[in-house]
Each structure stands twice: as structure tokens, then as C-alpha cells.
Amino acid sequence: MNATPSESSVVDAVGKDLFIDGKWRPASGSKTLPVHDPSTGEVLCEVADASPADGKDALDAAVAAQASWAKHPPRERGEILRRSYELLMERNEELALLMTLEMGKPLAESRGEVAYAAEFFRWFAEEAVRIDGGYAVAPNGKGRFLVHRQPVGPSLLITPWNFPMAMGTRKIGPAVAAGCTSVIKPAAQTPLSMLALVGIMAEAGLPEGVVNVITTSNSGGVIEPLIRDGRARKLSFTGSTSVGRKLLEQCSEKVLRTSMELGGNAPFLVFDDADIDAAIEGAMLAKLRNIGEACTAANRFYVQRGIADEFARRLTERMSAQPIGRGTEEGVVIGPLIDEAAIEKVSSLVSDAVDRGAKVLTGGAGVDGPGHFYQPTVLTDVPQDSRLAHDEIFGPVAPINVFDTEDEAIAKANDTEYGLVSYLYTQDINRALRVTEALEAGMVGLNQGIVSNPAAPFGGIKHSGLGREGGTVGIDEFLETKYVAVGLS
Numbered sequence: 001m002n003a004t005p006s007e008s009s010v011v012d013a014v015g016k017d018l019f020i021d022g023k024w025r026p027a028s029g030s031k032t033l034p035v036h037d038p039s040t041g042e043v044l045c046e047v048a049d050a051s052p053a054d055g056k057d058a059l060d061a062a063v064a065a066q067a068s069w070a071k072h073p074p075r076e077r078g079e080i081l082r083r084s085y086e087l088l089m090e091r092n093e094e095l096a097l098l099m100t101l102e103m104g105k106p107l108a109e110s111r112g113e114v115a116y117a118a119e120f121f122r123w124f125a126e127e128a129v130r131i132d133g134g135y136a137v138a139p140n141g142k143g144r145f146l147v148h149r150q151p152v153g154p155s156l157l158i159t160p161w162n163f164p165m166a167m168g169t170r171k172i173g174p175a176v177a178a179g180c181t182s183v184i185k186p187a188a189q190t191p192l193s194m195l196a197l198v199g200i201m202a203e204a205g206l207p208e209g210v211v212n213v214i215t216t217s218n219s220g221g222v223i224e225p226l227i228r229d230g231r232a233r234k235l236s237f238t239g240s241t242s243v244g245r246k247l248l249e250q251c252s253e254k255v256l257r258t259s260m261e262l263g264g265n266a267p268f269l270v271f272d273d274a275d276i277d278a279a280i281e282g283a284m285l286a287k288l289r290n291i292g293e294a295c296t297a298a299n300r301f302y303v304q305r306g307i308a309d310e311f312a313r314r315l316t317e318r319m320s321a322q323p324i325g326r327g328t329e330e331g332v333v334i335g336p337l338i339d340e341a342a343i344e345k346v347s348s349l350v351s352d353a354v355d356r357g358a359k360v361l362t363g364g365a366g367v368d369g370p371g372h373f374y375q376p377t378v379l380t381d382v383p384q385d386s387r388l389a390h391d392e393i394f395g396p397v398a399p400i401n402v403f404d405t406e407d408e409a410i411a412k413a414n415d416t417e418y419g420l421v422s423y424l425y426t427q428d429i430n431r432a433l434r435v436t437e438a439l440e441a442g443m444v445g446l447n448q449g450i451v452s453n454p455a456a457p458f459g460g461i462k463h464s465g466l467g468r469e470g471g472t473v474g475i476d477e478f479l480e481t482k483y484v485a486v487g488l489s
Contacts, residue, residue, distance in 0.1 A: 007328070010098045014196045016047045018054055018215065021061035022208025028053050033188060033217040038104040038336040039326040039371040047191050050216040052225050055183070058212040062154040062181040063231050065209030070151045070179040072207070077177055078128035081121040083204035088118035088197075095165065095196060100327040102190045103164055104335040104372075105290055107327055117166040117197075119454040120470065124173035127475050131178065146484040151179035152257050153233035155478065156226055158219075158247075159194065160239050161187035161338055162293045162394075168194050170458070170469045171236045172201075172211060178478035180234065183212045185223060189338055191215040223247075230254045234478065237261070238295075241418075241463050259467030259477045261295070261459060263392045264420035267413035268298035269435070271406075272306035274425035275447070280314050282449030283398070286423050288322065288376070289450065291335050292396040293342070295464075296421045296443075296451060299393055301400040302412050308402045312361060312380055315398060319376040320362040322396075326371070334396055336372040343372050346395035353379060353388040353399065363397070390416065406431065414440045420460035421451055442468075 016032075017024040025048075032046035050058075069077075088095065096110035105113075134147035155175050159167040164186060175182045186194035198206075198213045216222045226232055227250045234257040237247055241262040251258050268286055270279045286298035303311045327335040337343055343366055350364055363377030374395055382388055382399040389399065403409045413422055422441040426432050436444045442460035445451045452458060457471035467477050 005094045005097055007097065007101060010094050011045050011101065011192070013094070014098065014192050015199055016045060016195070018048045018050055018058070019195070019198045019202075019211075019213040020054070020058045021064075021212065022202065022206075027051060033215070035102055035192060036189070036339070037101055038338050041370055041372075044101055044192075047195065047215045049218075050214040050222055051218075052222050055214055055216070055222040055226050056229070058183040058214050059154065059226050059229060059232060061209040061212050062183050065207065066151075066154050066181045069181050069207065069210050072179065074128045074131060074177075074179075077179065078125040080201070080205050081125035081128065081173060081176055084201050084206075085118045085121040085125065087200045087204060088114060088121065091200070095193065097328070098196060099164060099190075099193050100335070102192045103161065104338065105327050106332045106335050109290060110327070113163060113166050116452070116454070117169040120166070120169040120173040123454040123470070124177040124475065127174070127472070128177035131475065131479065143488055144486040146486060148482040148484065149479045150482055152478050152480050153180060154231060155180045155182040155234035155236060156223065156232050157182050157184040158223065158235070158237045158239065159184065159186050161189040162290055164190035164193035165197055167238050168197055170454075170474075171238075172197075174469070174475040174478050176206075176210065178475050180478045181210050183214060183226065183232070185214050185216065185219065188215065188217050188219070224250055227251055227256060228253060233257060235259075236477065244465065257477075259459075259469070260465040261469060262420075262463060262465040263418055264295040264297070264460065264464055265299045265390070265392055265416040265418040266296060266421045266423060266441075267416075268301045268423040269409050269413060269425065270301070270303045270307065270311055271409070271426040271428070271431065272304040273427050273431075274307070275427060276307060276311060276314070278447060279311065279425040280318060282423065282425060282445070282447070283315055284318055285449030286445065287398050288333065288396055291337060293338065293394045295392070297393070298398070298423055298449070300389065300412075301398055302403050302409055303400060304409070305402050305404055308400070312378065312400050315400070316361040316378045319378050319396070319398065322376050324367060324373055324375070334373070334376055337374055337395055339372055342394060343374055346374050346393060346397060349388045349391060349393060350377060350379070350397060353382050353386040356383040356386045358382045358386065358388070358399070392418075406435065410435060410438045414438075417463040418460070419462035420464035421445065423449060
């Protein structure tokens with residue numbers, strides 16, 4: 001591979017068809033959908049646009065391959081993941097450029113995501129051989145208990161556009177390691193990273209039918225029949241809470257095993273005893289990672305009154321100095337949002353807050369010209385009745401409010417239906433323990449602005465989802481427990 005690939009070469013190198021039963025094939029009627037560059041609005045290429053019949057073909061392939069894949073030696077399943085990890089790392093530059101072109105994030109962040117995505121394959125390559133069971137003597141001594149862990153079965157995997165490769169490996173990795181076949185549907189906005197990924201897995205020796213990829217502009221029309229079909233036994237979804245609710249309703253009919261990583265509304269608490277330098281650095285990471293288009297992004301900043309003015313001033317200085325531009329340009333930190341609808345949403349949230357009395361310290365508007373750009377924005381005095389105080393922003397906007405007491409900070413942080421992640425900055429160990437235990441979130445960043453790690457369990461509570469991905473528990477989502485009662489004569 002070239003050290004400095006061209007934009008056209010990385011797009012041309014990716015398969016544009018559906019990947020079903022180990023083969024590339026066009027969609028029914030050769031239908032296609034466009035993939036846009038969000039920094040220019042131009043079409044990068046066209047990919048196959050699957051129909052419900054194509055989706056059924058993909059499920060047929062996964063079902064046909066399930067029995068043999070479940071019996072495949074765990075070590076060999078792990079080796080396929082390990083080889084895929086190595087290929088991903090070798091091709092980081094090409095894959096990063098591809099991701100930046102279809103999603104918009106700066107190249108530095110895309111490189112980081114490719115490495116992060118690869119780590120899920122390395123982690124689950126090691127977990128494949130650690131699926132355990134149990135043996136015990138019955139309490140009355142007259143029998144034995146055997147416990148087996150077996151693959152759930154054919155799985156439906158749905159990934160979002162904001163982390164187009166990592167959200168795939170986070171699901172595919174444990175499914176492959178556990179012995180589950182799958183049908184994966186990437187977001188229509190960013191299908192190229194997933195198509196490149198499955199091509200790499202095939203190169204690494206993935207058997208036919210184990211992972212099938214369908215791209216489509218008709219997500220509901222293609223996925224719902226697969227859920228209601230009854231042969232798939234698992235659904236893993238990352239996306240909005242509203243869509244997650246609909247999928248849960250559909251899954252209830254066939255009682256599908258589900259795991260859901262849904263929306264977030266992360267609070268970022270800064271106490272007056274915090275290391276303010278560290279808090280500002282953490283705020284920049286938690287707010288601007290992925291241009292703010294992350295479910296883990298800091299959504300609400302609460303700063304104790306004694307340092308609130310200094311924190312707001314320093315965060316404003318940092319946010320206003322971030323270079324905006326196409327993600328391929330040197331030094332760019334703020335790339336485009338994914339599409340025009342994203343710009344409209346962020347603009348609407350900011351306008352509503354300002355209309356209700358919020359003060360804009362920097363930003364507060366889109367950027368003229370082509371592409372979907374929005375200025376890094378800081379607001380203070382954001383009213384609690386504004387939409388910005390409650391809705392997931394998904395953009396580079398930091399609303400700051402003040403608190404006085406620890407109890408007030410906890411109450412404000414927990415005043416949301418979501419519970420994915422919370423951030424906390426304090427140098428008081430007693431306060432750190434009290435507050436982390438009181439925060440209603442599946443994850444807490446204590447004096448750090450990033451929590452995601454393949455070796456740790458990722459997931460939320462309340463309306464932020466069900467189940468966990470990553471860590472030692474991530475593979476459990478794709479395993480069933482079978483108990484065998486053994487009688488002794």
C-alpha cells in the first residue's frame with residue numbers, strides 16, 4: 001500500500017456491492033445509493049442499495065453457516081480476528097482517509113478510530129479461547145451440574161454513522177469469537193468503512209456466510225422482516241433511543257436477545273478543587289472528540305461557582321481557536337457535521353437557548369460555503385427549560401451552567417432520562433467516591449475526558465441502553481448458558 005494514498009484510490013479500492021455468503025453481488029435490480037463527502041456535499045461513489053429480498057438472502061447465508069461456525073475451533077476463530085487486526089493496523093492510512101472522506105472527521109481522529117477499531121479484534125481474539133463453563137456437585141450430593149456456554153446464533157448487527165468502523169468491530173469481534181454468524185447493516189451515510197472492513201476479514205480467512213454486509217437506504221424496510229423472521233436470535237444496535245425503542249418492540253414478538261447502545265446526555269462536573277488545567281483538557285476531549293458527534297460527548301457542563309468564570313473564559317479561548325475545515329487538511333480539528341439535518345438540529349438547539357436567555361461566548365452559527373460546518377460554540381446561563389439542557393446535541397456546542405453544592409451538582413447531572421456516561425473533575429478522593437457512586441450512568445470518567453476502551457465494559461443505564469460491549473463481559477452478549485443436570489446411580 002502507498003504511504004500517501006490518494007482520495008480516489010482508497011474509494012476505488014472498496015467493494016461497492018453487498019457482501020453475502022462470502023461473495024460480492026449487486027442489490028436486486030442493481031439499485032444503488034450515493035455516499036456523500038460531508039465537507040463538500042459532493043458524491044464520492046455509489047454503493048448497493050439492498051431490498052428486503054437481499055436482506056433475506058443475507059440472513060439465509062448466516063443461518064446456513066451457523067452450525068459449522070459454532071463448531072469451528074475457538075483458537076481458529078480467534079486467529080481470524082488476530083489476522084484482521086494486523087491487516088487493519090497495516091492499512092491504517094488508507095482506512096483513515098476513507099473514513100474521513102465519508103464521515104468528515106479529521107485524519108488524526110480517523111487514524112485513532114482505525115487503531116481503536118482494530119483493538120476490538122485483538123481483544124476478542126484473546127477472549128475466543130476463554131469461553132468457560134462450570135462443574136459442580138448438587139447440594140444433596142446425588143447429582144452433578146454441568147454448565148455450557150454456547151453461541152446465541154445468527155445475529156443482526158446495526159451500526160451508526162459516527163464511528164463507522166469501531167462500532168462494527170465492537171459487535172463483529174465478540175460475535176465471531178463466540179461462534180455467531182451475523183448480518184450487519186452499516187449506516188447509509190458511511191457504508192464504505194464497513195465494506196472495507198469485511199473485505200479485510202475475508203482476506204484474513206473468514207469463512208463464507210459468517211459475516212454478511214448489506215447496505216441500504218431503507219433500513220426499517222430491510223431490517224424489520226429479518227427481526228420478525230424468527231431465525232435470527234440476537235439484535236445488537238447502536239443508535240438513537242427513539243429507533244432503539246422501535247426495535248425493542250419488534251424484537252419482543254420473537255423474543256430476540258437484544259443489546260442496545262442508545263443516546264446520551266453526558267454531564268461534565270467540575271468542582272472548585274479540580275485541577276483546572278486538566279479539566280479544560282478533559283473538556284476539550286469530551287466535547288470535541290468526533291466533532292461532538294458522539295453519544296459519549298459532554299453535553300452539559302456544570303462548574304462550581306468559585307471557578308465558573310475562569311473555566312468559561314479558558315474553554316472559550318480554546319474552543320474559538322480550533323481550526324475548522326475539511327478533515328484532510330493539515331491541522332484541522334473541527335470537520336463538518338454529517339449532513340444538513342445535523343446542522344439544522346444544532347442551530348435550532350442553540351437558537352432556542354439564546355431566545356430563552358443564554359449568552360453566546362463564542363460561535364453560535366454555521367459556516368458559510370460548501371459542506372456542513374458549525375462553529376465551536378460556548379454558551380453560559382443556559383435555561384433549564386431550553387432544549388439544549390435536555391436534548392443530545394451531537395455537535396461542537398458546550399453549554400455551561402453554575403452550581404454551588406455537591407448535592408446540587410449530582411441532582412443536575414442526574415436530571416435526564418439518559419445514563420450513558422458522566423464526567424467528574426475533583427482532587428478530593430472522598431468527593432470522587434461519593435459522586436461517582438451517586439451518578440446515574442453506566443460509565444464515569446473521573447479526571448479524564450475519554451472513557452472508551454476495548455478492554456472495559458461500554459454501555460449505559462436508563463434510556464441509554466441495555467447490555468455491555470467490550471471488556472470481559474462483551475462476549476457474554478453473544479453466548480447462551482446451558483445447564484445440564486447429571487444423575488448419578
